[in-house]
Amino acid sequence: MTAVLFHFPFDPGSRSARLALGEARIAVEETGVRPWEADCPVRDLNPSGMPPVLQTAHQGRPLTLCEANAIMGWVEDQQKTPLLMPADAGERAEVRRLTTWFDRRFTDEVNAVLLHERMEKPLLRLGPPEAQGLREGRAALREHLVMLEGLLGERDWLAGRRMSQADLVAAAHVSVLDYFGEVAWKSYPLLKTWYMRLKSRPCFRPLLADRFQGLAPAPHYADLDF
Amino acid sequence: MTAVLFHFPFDPGSRSARLALGEARIAVEETGVRPWEADCPVRDLNPSGMPPVLQTAHQGRPLTLCEANAIMGWVEDQQKTPLLMPADAGERAEVRRLTTWFDRRFTDEVNAVLLHERMEKPLLRLGPPEAQGLREGRAALREHLVMLEGLLGERDWLAGRRMSQADLVAAAHVSVLDYFGEVAWKSYPLLKTWYMRLKSRPCFRPLLADRFQGLAPAPHYADLDF
Known part of the structure; x- marks a missing residue:
């Protein structure tokens, strides 16, 4: 299963998530969304209605991550050695x-x-x-x-x-x-x-x-x- | 050195920090502040000028933690087993x-x-x-x-x-x-x-x-x- 990132290209939170995923070399399919439109798929995925949302799998089970904070935290949790959080x-x-x-x-x-x-x-x-x-x-x-x-x-x-x-x-x-x-x-x-x-x-x-x-x-x- | 928490008692962020420190049984001296007053000590400690700020020591060196997010994160970092962040x-x-x-x-x-x-x-x-x-x-x-x-x-x-x-x-x-x-x-x-x-x-x-x-x-x- 390919991970899908729903993002709005000019939303700073979406960009934070893309940069963290990119630094960690986690491949995702980027799907641009327009959160102000009624049929935006993020509305059904994130209670806030806002991107970024990452749909991925974790240990064989589907995992939906809502908000940049959750995506960046999950990216860091996946690392064997700290990548984007210093040790100090x-x-x-x-x-x-x-x-x-x-x-x-x-x-x-x-x-x-x-x-x-x-x-x-x-x-x-x-x-x-x-x-x-x-x-x-x-x-x-x-x-x-x-x-x-x-x-x-x-x-x-x-x-x-x-x-x-x-x-x-x-x-x-x-x-x-x-x-x-x-x-x-x-x-x-x-x-x-x-x-x-x-x-x-x-x-x-x-x-x-x-x-x-x-x-x-x-x-x-x-x-x-x- | 006793750790000092500068907080405003009715600020939700300050309360989040107090609860996390309390759950972890980390003793702190609580110093109430009034962030809107010109002589509030937090103004010199946190660039945002706002509580909570925790002054403590870490591995023998002074450490100043600004904002609830940093205090809660540090509290969790101190634990041998997860306390306030689930493993899942x-x-x-x-x-x-x-x-x-x-x-x-x-x-x-x-x-x-x-x-x-x-x-x-x-x-x-x-x-x-x-x-x-x-x-x-x-x-x-x-x-x-x-x-x-x-x-x-x-x-x-x-x-x-x-x-x-x-x-x-x-x-x-x-x-x-x-x-x-x-x-x-x-x-x-x-x-x-x-x-x-x-x-x-x-x-x-x-x-x-x-x-x-x-x-x-x-x-x-x-x-x-x-």
């Missing part, structure tokens, strides 16, 4: 702090404002973006990127000495905004180097091939050396 | 799905509306609660409680056959609303039995002794048999 207690705490940060703060302050204007409005035909939403969302994004730049001044990766779930979750969020040309890379040199390292990994390739209806990505979106 | 892959996925549900859906739909009216407004002196907020928050709460009642019709505990982080997180949220008399227990008999079992555990005792400024708890709040 302090770094593990940072991974968990940062994933919470993206799940709540970044989602509420940036995505709910800026992605609402740039992505949800065209998808749901809610009219053109509004200047105030764009301005507020971009101001919030700058604060978050400054924070990430600061962390990378102290560490190789966001949570410490090795790449972790925190990097994948952060890159998932940043990559969606980058598609829409919202990341002013020249202001964040450390973040740019970090993102280039991630972008060059095989797990990132499918994300760089995603295309949003009627809107080409920012020119550098799929360039590994930008 | 399907149940682990359910724990992670449900903690995501409470972190996002329950927080946004119930807490941000109903606890805003009942708790934040008096704390921040924002005036009396408004009827519309109360009505919407209570309608959302009913839907979430019906969902939990449904899960308990199929399972002993929320995520499966054993008590897990999902039960503690759910009980943390429900217990705050119960203080304010917002849970109509007679409509949810399975949830009531589940909550009585949790409430009787030693980890719950400190929560039942919490008191909110100027407001006594609902009469049954601290009764183990209500």
